[in-house]
Amino acid sequence: MFTPDELTHLKQHVNHYPEPRAGAIYCLYAVQDKVGHINDKGIEIVTELTGLSKTQQEELISFYTLLRRRPIGRNVLRICDSISCHVMGSKAILDAAIKQTGVPIGEISKDGSVTVLPSICLGLCNKAPAALLNEMDEVENLNVHSINEYLNKLSEKPHDLNNKGSGSNIIATSGRENNS
Numbered sequence: 001m002f003t004p005d006e007l008t009h010l011k012q013h014v015n016h017y018p019e020p021r022a023g024a025i026y027c028l029y030a031v032q033d034k035v036g037h038i039n040d041k042g043i044e045i046v047t048e049l050t051g052l053s054k055t056q057q058e059e060l061i062s063f064y065t066l067l068r069r070r071p072i073g074r075n076v077l078r079i080c081d082s083i084s085c086h087v088m089g090s091k092a093i094l095d096a097a098i099k100q101t102g103v104p105i106g107e108i109s110k111d112g113s114v115t116v117l118p119s120i121c122l123g124l125c126n127k128a129p130a131a132l133l134n135e136m137d138e139v140e141n142l143n144v145h146s147i148n149e150y151l152n153k154l155s156e157k158p159h160d161l162n163n164k165g166s167g168s169n170i171i172a173t174s175g176r177e178n179n180s
Contacts, residue, residue, distance in 0.1 A: 001034060001041055014049050024050045024060060028067055037068045065119070066135065073108040075154050077139070078119035079131045079147075088128040089143065094118060096144040100151045113155040 002010065010030055014023035027049050031042030038061060043054050052060075061067040079097060081090050094105070097116045101109040108115050124130035127140035131147075139150060 001031070001045060006030070006034075007045075010049055020050045021052055021056075024052050024057065025064065025067075028057065028060065032068060037071050039069075070106075071108065073112055073115040074157075075114045075134055077114055077116050077131055077133050077151075077154070078122065078135075079116060079142075080120075080122045080124060080129060081118045082121035082125075084125035085122075085129040090129040092144055093129055093131075093142050093147045096147050097151060100148050109151075109155070111155050113157065114151060 010023075010027055013026055014020045017023050024046060027046045028038055028042070031038050031046065035042065038057075043057050046052060046057055047054065058069075061069055077097070079085075079090060079094050081094065094116070098105060101107075101114060101116055103109055106115065106117055119132065122130055122132050122138075124132075124138055124140065127138065129142045131139040131142060133139055133154075142150075
């Protein structure tokens with residue numbers, strides 16, 4: 001899964017901490033960046049690097065919403081369902097997204113373009129109802145019509161083989177982190 005250089009980088013990162021377990025989230029993100037989600041082989045590697053059991057890693061993955069055990073679409077659209085967005089109609093927007101994609105929340109759309117997820121507060125209350133695309137791009141002042149248009153645009157975008165939906169590349173940061 002990882003090249004020897006990538007494994008060396010991960011080992012150095014884990015060894016940076018007094019307790020190897022502290023590097024687990026970083027390693028899990030690295031697996032996700034590499035394959036698009038955290039697969040069983042990735043869990044094995046993180047166990048070797050950090051000493052965390054599979055159960056302990058599953059607990060981390062289920063707690064941190066940006067970590068994923070299942071494949072996702074080319075894009076991840078998180079629709080806020082916190083109080084401000086809810087009051088402004090996020091339930092109807094989420095329902096429209098389900099209808100538009102033709103699959104339940106958390107599943108990959110039939111064309112592979114998107115996975116739609118509900119999300120606890122995105123911090124965009126002044127732009128409610130809102131969503132976040134690929135952990136980076138704010139989608140503001142949504143309504144049923146605009147979410148349908150937005151999802152249509154995502155399905156028309158060509159597939160980018162380098163985009164696995166995570167919005168980051170941990171291994172690419174090698175050499176730029178503070179090793180103090």
